[in-house]
Amino acid sequence: MNVAWWTTSHTVMAALLIGFAIAHSGLAALRPWGEGLIGARLYRVGFALVSIPFATVLIIYFFNHRYDGATLWQVQGVAGxxxxxxxxxxxxxxxxxxxTFNLLEIAAIAKPEVHLYETGIIRITRHPQMVGQVIWCIAHTLWLGTTFTLVxxxxxxAHHVFAVWHGDYRLAQKYGEAFIAARDRTSVIPFRAILDGRQTLHLKEFLKPAYLGVSAFIALLWWGHPWLMVMTAKVPW
Structure with missing residues (x-):
């Protein structure tokens, strides 16, 4: 590609992202077949053995190449x-x-299921992982300002937008009319269903250990962020 700012690392990251999307979404699509073949727990273990190492490679590669390419803006010294x-x-x-609140299912201790939720954060958006990923990307692209981060x-x-359609499709296949009704009472765009009266927030639904755990994780990440940068820099990628 004859573009001055496009480095080899851009190509590698694009290939890694495509590979992860195919592996992650492909395994999700094959879940009914796979669970019928080897059982729900074993399929979840296989899913994790593919997804977690792949995601770890993506994270390390991103950390080590985040300043590659052209610098589009530099705002790290701007107050606030x-x-x-x-x-x-x-x-x-x-x-x-x-x-996903069912940690025992994620770890395959309990039998993994496909759930149809309509409470808690789902009242805000039916696809919170997509919304969270977009916010994360905006924050880090703003901070780093490089073409590598933008790519x-x-x-x-793009992967998470596809996952919105794919997730809804799989829920519709499993739950049929029950999902259609839940879809009509929720929204993809954050707070839209609340603003137009289809949903009402119930704060007690957010009083769950999962939120406490995430809050602790955020604090740990803030504390350990410099150490994380040092450790990933030791990986020769």
Whole structure:
């Protein structure tokens, strides 16, 4: 590609993102067949053994190449920007990780199921992971301002936008009319269903250990962020 700012790392990251999207969404699509073949728990273990290492590679590669390519803007010295980025990042994790509350199912201790939720954060948006990813991408693209970060963010957002359609499709296949009714009472765009009267927030629904765990994770990430940068830099990618 004859573009001055497009480095080899841009190509590698784009390929990694495409590979992860195919693996993650492909395994999700094959879930009914796979669970019928080897059982729900074993399929979940296989899913994790593919997705977690792949995601770890993506994260390390992003950390190590985040300043590659051209610098589109530089706002790291502007007052208030760092605080804004940290606040947006914290909000993004509140959307990203409580999207799935059944930790025992994630770990395959309990039998993994496909659930139809309509409470808690789902009242705000039916696809909180997509919303959280978009917020994370906006925050980090603002902070880093490089073409590598922009390419990474656009790839992540594209995958999650596809996942919105794919997730709704799989829920419709499993739940039929029950999902259609739930879809009509919720929205993809944050707070839209609340603003037009289809949903009402119930704050007690947010009093769950998952939110406490995410809050602790955000605090740990803030504390350990410099150490994380040092450790990933030791990986020769």
């Amino acid at each position: 920007v760092q605080a804004t980025v940290w606040i947006l990042s914290a909000i993004s994790f509140l959307f990203l990780y409580p999207a 990474t963010s656009l790839g992540l957002i």
